[in-house]
Amino acid sequence: MPAKYHIHTHPARPRFRPVGKFGIVDWREDCASCHNCVKRACAYGFYREEADTLHDEVGYLDYIYQCKGCLSCVQDCTKGILTRIVNPEYKRIGDTYYTPAILLSTWFQADTGRVPVSGAGYGGPFTGSGFDSMWTDMSEIVRPTRDGIHGREYINTSVDIGRKNDHLIFENGTLIPSPPLIVSPLPIIFEAVPERWLREPVPTVVSKAAAQLELFSVVRSSEIPAGLSPAKDNIIPLLESVESFSDETFTSASMVMLPDRPLIGAIVAGLKERNPEQIVAVRLNASPESAQRALELAGDGVEALHLVFDSHGREAAPVNPRHARDVIREVHCALVKDGTRDQITIIASGGIAQAEHMAKAIICGADLVAIDIPLMVALECRLCGECDRGELCQIALEEIDPQFAIERIINLMSAWHSQLLELMGAMGIREVRRLRGEVGRCMFFEDLEREIFAPLFGTRREGSVSI
Amino acid sequence: MSTTTNNKSELSATADEFLDKPEYAQVTRDVRPTVPRYRNELGKYRVHRASTCKQCGRCVEVCGYGVHTRPTGYKLLIRPFDYRCIGPDCEKSDTCCLKTCPENALSLTINPAFETIGDFRWTPELIASTWRMAETGHAPGPGQECEFGASGGGFDRICLKFPDSPPATLRPEEISTEVLLNRRNDSRQRLKIDVPWYGGGMSFGSTSINTILSRARTARAWNTLTCTGEGGYVDRLIPYADHVITQVATGLFGIREETIQRAPVVEFKYAQGAKPGLGGHLLGDKNTPPVAAMREAVVGVPLFSPFPFHSVYSIEDHKKHIDWIAHVNPRALISAKVSTPADVDMVAVGSYYAGVHIVHLDGSYGGTGAAPNIAKKNIAMPIEYGISRVHRFLVAEGIRDAVTVIASGGLRSPYDIAKAIALGADGVVIGTAEVVALGCIRCSNCESGCGCPRGITTTAAGYCDRISIDWGTQRLINLYSAWREVLVDILYRLGVESVAALRGRTDLLYHLDYEPEDGA
Structure with a gap:
């Protein structure tokens, strides 16, 4: 039996107090100082110590951040002086896409390496925009395999990057070898670290974590971390300048990436000539023209296309930019129709904030995704943007212990890996490669509304907000 | 329900003592004001x-x-x-x-704390109105929201279309809320329940014994059903056996021939809406000695139910499964609890042809004691779609009147029930609403540590007794009573004489996000 891809995790407790959602506050002037203070009865033990120091101000905030919000103390207090509030700091972290809830969940995963589990049914909105308007399918009885608790040990999360011929090619009666492929054990590569986090040790940590996970990391050719080599450390140099095309240092890398530019076919051919085993990927900012451009690039011999969306998963368009969900589907379908889908690998980045987004982007037609911000969040970033304004980093990223940082990223990837297995296990799909473009294994909000509700209720109003 | 001497000898001492007082199992459906159990009840x-x-x-x-x-x-x-x-x-x-x-x-x-409870589906207002109904036994008063949550879709955007005035001949006291569960012309009992809902599966282990007994006693009082879930059949449920569904789920925890023989309905749990395709999971901390004994497992070890049934890989296997139970208990109705995948209509038809009496659809926003968040949010479709898709397909197949369709997964109020039935269900299964009546605030910590600090979904000593059986029973009886009152009022205002007549009446519904074709 071949070895299974398994990620070993180690708890990596946060360096800074995570921003919790709830806390209880009290009006202490009304406190009767009873000996059976409800805080002593805290089921989670968080407030017990605080009860002992009730009349001091010692470390009060520490308790607030750990509160599980069961309200038992609030409702049992003899004098009714306790109440619960949503932590105002919690509301401030993240942004509209990387919500506080996503940050908290990512921190938990980076800390423990575990899948977030909770009780009670889903309490979120019925549907949302982008990836939130998709539900993945499940199968009542058909499973990938009957072994193991979920049969999940047999689910393969590897993907190939490169060109796949759809038939054998002979030249003068001799079989031409298949084009090179590289295999990533997870459908994830680490995107080039965005400018604002680009300070050591962050870039080194990201590349090292990728290498330890056997994944690849994209690094700008001018910023290859000292001591790491593109060939040995799974680095994908991003060749931004003309000079870098001919730089020998990058010739030995198993994959390189370059931004889209005119006459790219010739550049790709030049690179392939120097190292025929090297995969050449082209990076393209997603836009309404992406599908057309993807067809051209596939024709030009580009082996992988990296579609870049903004951090909220939107394409670049002056009006009504579409979400990655729709753009990836369009690009994928255009290539399928053209018969060239397997000639080019699609990597999607931007707006991949949670493990479910990875699965959904693949269902829409990407082969794999590239991520950056979730990795930064794993390092405890709150997305406060202070660094952009030239202020000090709230979590002192410059001082992070590299080993600890690598551990946090590995933990996060382990949790994402497990969550991908959960979704695929439920779908009864055994290979991530087969998940690509498999929209039959998911349900889109607008399709369900059209098929099920429209016959009952009429025409859905344009612009009717779903949340 | 009487127990045989043979059965009795196998019961534990506590249960024995309990069974000696059959009068204790007698519960009436009288409403009695039941004040909240916390000193500072939360209000707006x-x-x-x-x-x-x-x-x-x-x-x-x-x-x-x-x-x-x-x-x-x-x-x-x-x-x-x-x-x-x-x-x-x-x-x-x-x-x-x-x-x-x-x-x-x-x-x-x-009250600043009030806004912090609940979520999009169970808004603070919905929780408070449920508490109020459980306290008073009557429809919530003025200003109390008991129809809409804030999820922005499904039941929260579907409204009932009330005519200007109900037909003069319709009298509220004559409105029937009964539901027939066996629609097949077979030899099995033609079981009817008095209200169009019954309690969903909550295992011993995921919830406390007091919660379980409160639910069972309420089911008996209201002549409906509750379900053991997948944690075995607690002996103390025996006096209520005619109202207790036993669940056969993939882990087969606590399943024995005699527990199957006791049940009026046996439910196969193929999948659960909150975690479709993933099987069950009882975290180690909740696997206390009594739970482990019931499940014949080792204390403290997390217990997984695999997915799926490892004896069922085709619809033919499913039929064999049903035949097995049908032979063990010739009286029982068979229910198949399935989730809502894209092909839920085919699953329902397949289940019917395999011989089930009840197809139980559990939508993706249903409750759970522990499930991966990614599964709760993403896998399978919400129940609103599932009901409609299945109902239409069964009608087209010409078998709609031969099978009972029960919906669950996000049914929070009598309004949701009316909407679900109008969409095409015969009745519904509830779970979360019951635990809310017992004081749940939806903090989602059911799974962590010893379970619920509020004493509902826990088996830890010291927490279970935060709910007494009498208090819990009365709260639920009140809730049921209030729900029926509201439901009858809805039917009256709709001008529909029974729950059965409401089924599939989508003409009585409209959707806030849709422009009707007829311009109405």
Whole structure:
């Protein structure tokens, strides 16, 4: 039996107090100082110590951040002086896409390496925009395999990057070898670290974590971390300048990436000539023209296309930019129709904030995704943007212990890996490669509304907000 | 229900003692006010009585909502029951305490904690109205929302279309809320329940014994059903056996021939809406000695139910499974609990042809004691779609009247029930609403540590007894009573004479996000 891809995790407790959602506050002037203070009865033990120091101000905030919000103390207090509030700091972290809830969940995963589990049914909105308007399918009885608790040990999360011929090619009666492929054990590569986090040790940590996970990391050719080599450390140099095309240092890398530019076919051919085993990927900012451009690039011999969306998963368009969900589907379908889908690998980045987004982007037609911000969040970033304004980093990223940082990223990837297995296990799909473009294994909000509700209720109003 | 001597000898001492008092199992459906069990019940408003109060009792006289009370024989007023306050609306009336207090000692503020409970589906208002119904046994009062949550889709955007006036011949007391569960013309009992809902599976292990017994006693009082879930059949449920569904799930925890023989309905759990395709999971901390004994497992070890049934890989296997139970218990109806995948209609038809009496669809936003968040949010479709898709398909197949369709997964109120039935279900299964009636605030910590610190979904000593069986039973009986009252009122206003007649009446529904074709 071949070895299974398994990620070993180690708890990596946060360096800074995570921003919790709830806390209880009290009006202490009304406190009767009873000996059976409800805080002593805290089921989670968080407030017990605080009860002992009730009349001091010692470390009060520490308790607030750990509160599980069961309200038992609030409702049992003899004098009714306790109440619960949503932590105002919690509301401030993240942004509209990387919500506080996503940050908290990512921190938990980076800390423990575990899948977030909770009780009670889903309490979120019925549907949302982008990836939130998709539900993945499940199968009542058909499973990938009957072994193991979920049969999940047999689910393969590897993907190939490169060109796949759809038939054998002979030249003068001799079989031409298949084009090179590289295999990533997870459908994830680490995107080039965005400018604002680009300070050591962050870039080194990201590349090292990728290498330890056997994944690849994209690094700008001018910023290859000292001591790491593109060939040995799974680095994908991003060749931004003309000079870098001919730089020998990058010739030995198993994959390189370059931004889209005119006459790219010739550049790709030049690179392939120097190292025929090297995969050449082209990076393209997603836009309404992406599908057309993807067809051209596939024709030009580009082996992988990296579609870049903004951090909220939107394409670049002056009006009504579409979400990655729709753009990836369009690009994928255009290539399928053209018969060239397997000639080019699609990597999607931007707006991949949670493990479910990875699965959904693949269902829409990407082969794999590239991520950056979730990795930064794993390092405890709150997305406060202070660094952009030239202020000090709230979590002192410059001082992070590299080993600890690598551990946090590995933990996060382990949790994402497990969550991908959960979704695929439920779908009864055994290979991530087969998940690509498999929209039959998911349900889109607008399709369900059209098929099920429209016959009952009429025409859905344009612009009717779903949340 | 009487137990045989043979059965009895196998029971534990406690249960034996309990079974010697069959009168204890007699429960009536009488409504009795059942106050909340916490000293400070949460309401939207807080009423503060300042120290300038002279204890004149004027507020007690004027308040019609029971906020201010002075029990007989008491000299002093007790702290206001501010959760009963209807808020600023009251100021328009003459019975407002704030205006009538001669000392100006009363003040009204928003309760900051109230806004922090609940979520999009179960808004604080929905939770509070459920609590109110469980307390009073009647429809919630003015200003209490019991129809819509804030999820922005599904039931929260679907409305009932009430005609201007109901038909003059329709009398509320003649409206029937019964549901027939066996629609096949076979030899099995033609089981009917008095209300169009029954309790969903909550295992011993995921919930406390007091919660389980409260639910079973309520099911008996209201002539409906509750379900053991997948944790074995607790002996103390035996007096209520005619109202207890036993669940056969993939882990087969606690499944024995005699437990199957006891049940009026046997439910196969193929999948659960909150975690479709993933099987069950009881975290180690909740696997306490009694739970482990019931499940024949080792204390403290997390217990997984695999997915799927490892004996069922085709619809033919499914039929064999059903035949097995049908032979073990020739009286029982068979139910198949399935989730809502894209092909849920095919699953329902397949289940019917394999011989089930009840197809139970559990939508993706259903409850759970522990599930990966990614599964709760993403896998399978919400129940609103599932019901409609299955109903239409069964109608087209010509078998709609031969099978009972039960929906669950996000049914929160009698309004949701009416909408689900109008979409095409025969009845529904509820779970979360019951635990909310018992005091759940949806903090989602059911899975962590020893379970629920509020004593509902826990088996830890010291927490279970936070709910007494009597209190829990009465809260649920009140809830059922209030729900039926609201449901009958809905049917009356719709001009429909029974729950059965409401099924599939999508003409009585409209959707806030849709423009009707006829322009109505």
